[in-house]
Amino acid sequence: MSIQDNYKVLARRTRPLRFSELIGQESLSNTIKNALSSGRIAHSFIFTGTRGVGKTTTARLIALALNCVGKDGKGGITSEPCGVCSQCISIQEERHVDVIEVDAATRTGVDDVRQLMEGMSYKPVMGRFKVYIIDEVHMLSKSAFNALLKTLEEPPAHVKFIFATTEIRKVPLTILSRCQRYDLKRVSIETLSKHFARILTEEGTSFDRDAVEKIAYLANGSVRDGLSLLEQVIQGQERLTLKHIEGTLGLLDKKDVEILYLHILSGNAKQALEIASKLYESHADPVQIIEDLLSVSHQLSTLITLGQKPSNDSSFSKDFDGISLDTVLLIWTILLKGIEEVKMTSLSFETLEIILIRAIYIQGFQGKGVKAPTKNESVENSKGAFQNKYTVQSFEEVVALFKKKKEPILASYLKHDVGLIRFAPGYIELNATKKDSHGLRGQISSLLKEYTQTPWEVVFSSQSGALSIADQKEQQDKEKREKALESDAAQAATKLFPGAKITVK
Ligand SMILES: Nc1ncnc2c1ncn2[C@@H]1O[C@H](COP(=O)(O)OP(=O)(O)O)[C@@H](O)[C@H]1O
Ligand SMILES: [Mg+2]
Ligand SMILES: [Zn+2]
Incomplete structure (x- = not known):
């Protein structure tokens, strides 16, 4: 059927x-x-x-x-x-x-x-x-x-x-x-939950409460939409769980999204961006990520307004008292506006990053939440006459500099979408495989010149061979894993458990 x-x-x-x-x-x-x-x-x-x-x-x-x-x-x-x-x-x-x-x-x-x-x-x-x-x-x-x-x-x-x-x-x-x-009114989440719980019981399917609540939430007030979702997720299930619903309907893990939101609230830009890329790498759609964050904003603002508390298993239960309504509403506005921006561009992930950064900065975390690079990190702020003059010694440092100068779209473009053929101070030769749909290339040399106060020549060629920084890192990680497998410990383990397969994470 x-x-x-x-x-x-x-x-x-x-x-x-x-x-x-x-x-x-x-x-x-x-x-x-x-x-x-x-x-x-x-x-x-x-x-x-x-x-x-x-x-x-x-x-x-x-x-x-x-x-x-x-x-x-x-x-x-x-x-x-x-x-x-x-x-x-x-x-x-x-x-x-x-x-x-x-x-x-x-x-x-x-x-x-x-x-x-x-x-x-x-x-x-x-x-x-x-x-x-x-x-x-x-x-x-x-x-x-x-x-x-x-x-x-x-x-x-x-x-x-x-x-x-x-x-x-x-x-x-x-x-x-x-x-x-x-x-006729939209039906409340509470009423829908009870209704669906009753139907599941009659159908002989057991369920977790949060699973039914999720369906009720997604139904958006429509009994029929809820039933149709329910129908999709109970196929072949003995017990309906939230995990299963998230998997079947392609939803994000609620915990990840809540933690991402907490990092936004505490101004931890680095962690926020890390979670966002983790979600993106596991195929989450940037629009969906923002929608889920919006839903968190909505939940928090209604809780605060009604003087209620989040449930104990919520990621917010510990820090809830410190969360201000103003901030949550501000984040809502930024996210809502952000959705349109994400839909408009082909750089949807980069735009998502910008929106997260914006949501953090607007709260007044400038220079606080986002950690400035320390001395022995890649970008060095050369002391002396020009406070704003930077020197860069490698292509990685170029990428880091763009990040530091709050050009994450450019930084990401250089990290993911181009391969390095040659680098010397003042000269970069790149191989670009992807289309430069946003006209980023032209900006690289002029911005570098502005930052370093020396001229830069940036050449794009179709010569192949070079990997992007992101791909190089992946390659290195792979090699590391392979090396680890050859290590003494791994060999000893194989001796102890002959035939066992060893994986290194
Ligand atoms: N208020 C409701 N109470 C219980 N079930 C409902 C309700 N509204 C809709 N349903 C369920 O959704 C199905 C479609 O509802 P229907 O009355 O056709 O919706 P519409 O408002 O689109 O005409 C019904 O067969 C029933 O299972
Ligand atoms: Mg009808
Ligand atoms: Zn009758």
């Missing part, structure tokens, strides 16, 4: 058949139930709300309530449809001739509406009422709306209209003013 089929099964199996099973829409279902019990039922309804919150479900419930005849076949309109009479069953199975569901997204024209109207004057065949459920009604054309309007003004007594839309602003006022309007 494909995921899609399976999902349908789950969503259909869990479609509420009573008002009491509708979650998160209490005031709506109470009002409608009261109207049904008192017999004062509007002839047209319009339901609005985001997808998967129960618009179609509620429309069907009303159709059930209006047509149910009860277990003994003698019942009248009810707020508690029985679910077992012939009317209830055929509506549930979507084959009741008097309950007509139309998707206005595919039938938008005036002819479609006219055709629909034609059958309207005839009495219902099976049930008490003809119920027209028109989904995504905002998609109707102008003339289609006009055709509808006439009937809406004076519908036959045996006809009920139920419209549903995700975009209420696109529905003409003339239509709106003739309908009873209900706004």
Whole structure:
């Protein structure tokens, strides 16, 4: 069975058949139930709300309530449809001739509406009422709306209209003013968690609480979206865990993201950048990294505002009291703006780094959080007349200098995307394999000249052979590992455990 089929099964199996099973829409279902019990039922309804919150479900419930005849076949309109009479069953199975569901997204024209109207004057065949459920009604054309309007003004007594839309602003006022309007809410994480926990229990799948909460969080208020995610992650699982969800849905490890956030808060630029590159190397998308950081900002700011504390297993539980709302909101703004920047460029990782640096610096960590290179580190600030004059003796020092001068994009470009062919003070010959989509090359010599106050010639050639610094490092690491394997200790271990495979990390 494909995921899609399976999902349908789950969503259909869990479609509420009573008002009491509708979650998160209490005031709506109470009002409608009261109207049904008192017999004062509007002839047209319009339901609005985001997808998967129960618009179609509620429309069907009303159709059930209006047509149910009860277990003994003698019942009248009810707020508690029985679910077992012939009317209830055929509506549930979507084959009741008097309950007509139309998707206005595919039938938008005036002819479609006219055709629909034609059958309207005839009495219902099976049930008490003809119920027209028109989904995504905002998609109707102008003339289609006009055709509808006439009937809406004076519908036959045996006809009920139920419209549903995700975009209420696109529905003409003339239509709106003739309908009873209900706004369905996004369902809260808490309510969704309980709902999904109950479903999992019924499905016989055990689960961790944080796993269910994660799904509820990702559902973003939509029951159906949550069910569809749930369907994807429970395939073949005996127990649903957060790790499994993160793996299946390609999410980042929550702990890594929290720790990254903590480093931003404490101004540890180096560690923050290290975690970011670790996440990036494990194929995390920079946009996703920022989105997850945004979500941390959001969690922290609501906790602070509501005077609550993070849970004990949260990375923030220890330092929470020291975190200020101002800072968290500031970081939010920077990250939010950053997402657009990351999407705009092909240097998405470098842009992510810049955004992290910005988030740190804006808090006033200049020179505090970011450690300046010490004397015996690569870049030396030559003392003397020119405070700002630097000397560089190797290509690595050039890269380090760009980093120090807060040109991380250039530094990263030189580290990853070019290979060194020749270096002498004042002269660099590079082999570039990647396209210089941001026109970085031209800046190298002019910036070097500015920093060192001596002229530099930077030549790009297509001569091959040279590795980038990043690749060289990788190569060296590999050699180191191989050497270690040949070492005495490794040989001794092989003697002790013949046939064992030794790996060095
Ligand atoms: N409020 C809700 N309570 C319980 N289940 C819901 C609710 N809203 C949606 N669902 C679930 O999602 C599925 C689709 O809901 P539907 O009513 O078609 O959403 P829409 O608002 O897009 O019309 C339902 O079959 C049901 O399983
Ligand atoms: Mg719907
Ligand atoms: Zn019934």
